[in-house]
Amino acid sequence: MMSLRPRAARLPLLFLFAAVAILPVHAQIASPDDPASASVIPQSALLQPEQLNRELQQHSPLLILQVGSKVLFQEAHIPGAAYAGPASRPDGLAALRARVEPLPRSQPIVIYCGCCPWDRCPNIGTAWRLLHRMGFTHVRALYLANNFGANWVALGYRVESSQ
Amino acid sequence: MSNLPNNRDRLPRCRCAAAALLLVLALSMAIPAHAQPAPSLVHRPAPEFALPDLQQHPVDLAALRGKVVLLNFWATWCGPCRLEMPRFVDWQKQYGPQGLQIVGVSIDDSAAPVRPFVQKLHVNYPILMGDAHLNERYGGVFGVPVTFLIDRQGIVRARIDGGVDLPALEKQIRQLLTAR
Numbered sequence: 001m002m003s004l005r006p007r008a009a010r011l012p013l014l015f016l017f018a019a020v021a022i023l024p025v026h027a028q029i030a031s032p033d034d035p036a037s038a039s040v041i042p043q044s045a046l047l048q049p050e051q052l053n054r055e056l057q058q059h060s061p062l063l064i065l066q067v068g069s070k071v072l073f074q075e076a077h078i079p080g081a082a083y084a085g086p087a088s089r090p091d092g093l094a095a096l097r098a099r100v101e102p103l104p105r106s107q108p109i110v111i112y113c114g115c116c117p118w119d120r121c122p123n124i125g126t127a128w129r130l131l132h133r134m135g136f137t138h139v140r141a142l143y144l145a146n147n148f149g150a151n152w153v154a155l156g157y158r159v160e161s162s163q
Numbered sequence: 164m165s166n167l168p169n170n171r172d173r174l175p176r177c178r179c180a181a182a183a184l185l186l187v188l189a190l191s192m193a194i195p196a197h198a199q200p201a202p203s204l205v206h207r208p209a210p211e212f213a214l215p216d217l218q219q220h221p222v223d224l225a226a227l228r229g230k231v232v233l234l235n236f237w238a239t240w241c242g243p244c245r246l247e248m249p250r251f252v253d254w255q256k257q258y259g260p261q262g263l264q265i266v267g268v269s270i271d272d273s274a275a276p277v278r279p280f281v282q283k284l285h286v287n288y289p290i291l292m293g294d295a296h297l298n299e300r301y302g303g304v305f306g307v308p309v310t311f312l313i314d315r316q317g318i319v320r321a322r323i324d325g326g327v328d329l330p331a332l333e334k335q336i337r338q339l340l341t342a343r
Contacts, residue, residue, distance in 0.1 A: 035240075069238060069270050069271070069272065069307075070272045071270040071271075071272070071293060071294055071295055071298065072270060072295075072298075072304075072305060072306070074294075074295035075295035075298045075299060075303070075304070075305065076303070076305060085272075086240060086272065088240045089240070089276070114305065114306055115238065115240070115241065115306055115307060116241050116242060116243060116306055116307060116308075116325075117243070117325065120241075120242040120243060122240045122241075122242070123240070146306070146324075146325065147305055147306025147307075147324075147325075148305045148306055149303060149304075149305025149306050149324070150305075150306070150324070152305075153303065153305050161295070163295050163296065
């Protein structure tokens with residue numbers, strides 16, 4: 001006579017089947033270019049505003065890319081920074097890829113956005129993930145907790161405008 | 164024999180407490196409590212502008228004198244902006260007849276993503292495409308959302324950096340609408 005397994009013992013199997021069924025659907029939804037949150041950036045890759053300001057004062061050769069809004073960039077940006085486009089949009093991400101493609105993968109790069117609070121920024125995590133996937137090994141993301149105004153301009157750090 | 168510590172024992176503890184107090188004071192002075200990106204426009208006349216909306220209709224701030232104006236700088240990719248805009252649509256419907264006029268200024272790089280977004284949200288107030296010059300005239304808009312509340316006389320009554328406290332702002336709007 002066939003013995004039936006107790007109901008409780010079958011539960012883990014049910015969960016396993018459900019997980020296997022959901023996995024491909026989820027993989028299809030999350031495209032590699034979907035906006036990523038800032039939480040994908042490891043703590044070790046964060047750069048504090050005061051540290052970047054010190055490095056700028058020491059004239060460290062840095063490639064600084066703004067990966068957010070063009071209007072905000074034109075209004076005020078970190079001296080020497082270049083505009084790379086909003087990484088949350090496909091055209092912005094393509095512009096960033098084109099900008100860094102010819103560079104050696106050991107090139108030190110600083111990216112920043114500051115369009116909105118760090119944990120809600122759609123650009124910075126997406127930009128960092130692209131550079132990481134392209135093989136860049138020295139990428140740092142400027143940690144702007146609230147936005148560029150509150151965490152850079154209001155602290156009296158230098159800005160340039162490109163109007 | 165008394166169990167109370169003598170004065171010599173107490174001294175290092177006092178020094179530690181004083182040092183901690185000084186450190187806290189120094190830190191509180193070093194960190195601005197409410198960092199404002201630029202000198203405040205509050206209680207000053209709102210800088211005038213005349214720009215076309217997405218349908219190319221001119222929107223002239225001077226022509227809105229006599230109305231309470233909620234001027235909202237936003238972008239399609241901005242999470243907090245997307246959260247508050249449906250409430251602005253409700254307010255325009257509810258308070259428009261009493262003299263509220265909401266005006267949105269998008270800082271997106273182009274109007275292309277703005278048009279479908281505005282249609283999807285059934286935005287019932289004019290949306291303009293902003294630029295760095297307008298941002299500067301409004302005291303620096305270095306992140307979004309930033310919202311200005313302007314009274315019927317054209318005076319800026321509030322600047323809110325970041326997502327608004329919706330109930331508090333609605334209360335302020337109602338006060339300005341009833342003040343003649």
